Amino acid sequence: MVSQVKSITNILEQVENEWELSESDAMLLLSQKDETIINKIRQSADNLRQKQVGNTVTYIINRNINFTNICEQHCNFCAFRRDPEQDGAFWLSIEQIIEKATEAVKKGATEICMQGGLNPQAKLEGSSLKYYQQLIRTIKETFPQLHLHAFSPQEIQFIAREDKLTYIDVILGLKKAGLGSMPGTAAEVLDDTVRRIICPEKINSQTWLEIVSLAHRLGLYTTSTMLCGHIETAEQQIKHLSQIRNLQKTAINHNYPGKITEFILLPFVGKDAPKALKNRVQREQPSLQDTLLLTAVSRLFLGKWIGNHQPSWVKLGLNGAVEALKWGCNDLGGTLMEEHITTMAGATGGTCMDVKTLQQAIASLKRPYQERNTIYGISQS
Secondary structure, X not given: OHHHHHHHHHHHHHHHOOOOOOHHHHHXXXXXXXXXXXXXXXXXXXXXXXXXXOOOEEEEOEEEEEOEOEOOOOOOXXXXXXXXXXXXXXXXXXXXXXXXXXXXXXXXXXXXXXXXXXXXXXXXXXXXXXXXXXXXHXXXXXXXXXXXXXXXXXXXXXXXXXXXXXXXXXXXXXXXXXXXEEOOOOOOOXXXXXXXXXXXXXXXXXXXXXXXXXXXXXOOEEEEEEEEOXXXXXXXXXXXXXXXXXXXXXXXXXXXXXXXXXEEEEEOOOOOOOXXXXXXXXXXXXXXXXXXXXXXXXXXXXXXXXXOEXXXXXXXXXXXXXXXXXXXXXXXXXXXXXXXXXXXXXXXXXOOOOHHHHHHHHHOOOOOEEEEOOOOOEOOO
8 A cells, every 4th residue: 555655646746747647557546545645636636737727717608509409319328319209309490599699699708609419400402511501600690709619520420421521521611601619529438339338329439539630630629528427437538538638649749720628527417318328327416526536637647738627517516616626627617508418417507607606616716717718718808
């Protein structure tokens, strides 16, 4: 035990001094159960956060718009999707989307985050790409100041498949219409043995990585995420982090005009998830302690490559997200204004957060706060 504590202490000291954490050392950190050692890991992650990005905690004023929950896929963690004629199915009109964007602008939003189900009916003149471009253009023509953070790699693949286009054609077509950046969702866990169980109809790991790397090469920033706390092992979590780190290394080393702006852990909420996965996990709400340790190890593992780390207040609750700010996170996310996907799975964190509440939560840690824009510049709003 003494030798292991000494080994962990040496690892943590090296990582704080810009040494890159290996997969095996990350596994060692993630396997710890002793509270004293876990606190050392927390402190190192917090020290590295302070060294890399300082004490200021950022947030963004944004609105989440899920334009449809009609989806051809059947992911085993998703309580959001519906069939076209099923109760609760919806597909927002352009007018409804503009109405939501208008409300967001009145509240000071600088970003619209837009994602939806894979709806084969979502076409304009027989083209899926034209429909998605119309969503973008209508918002940008009405509110040119808004940054559109939209469409996951899964949605890119869906459009390409429906229209028989290349991923490059789709990304450039969306960018030309006014797309500002892409969410790194649909990553779930980048291990195909896990994906075959939790999301068997989704793109595989390699396709997700390919599309995100193409987005970077073509000048779009993306986020990165991991769905954690379900059936995945610690080894699979570290493998996921390793692939995210390598993706960012490629973008930076090749001087791509786009890169990953942030990493977000998305703990699994099982309360109202489909029974196939819910019965295997047997946990209705995320484990805060497990998530916090993974949060700290993620900061240490991603090191200098990805400086911004964000917890999910929707999944952890605001108190849990604030606690994560002591474990290596430096951003508290967005106001969202409405959130459906996680809430429909049974999350209790809420669907909207006002700016004052976010600011007070950050101030409770005696750390300064700052509004940011989507790519982590200082917001001018």
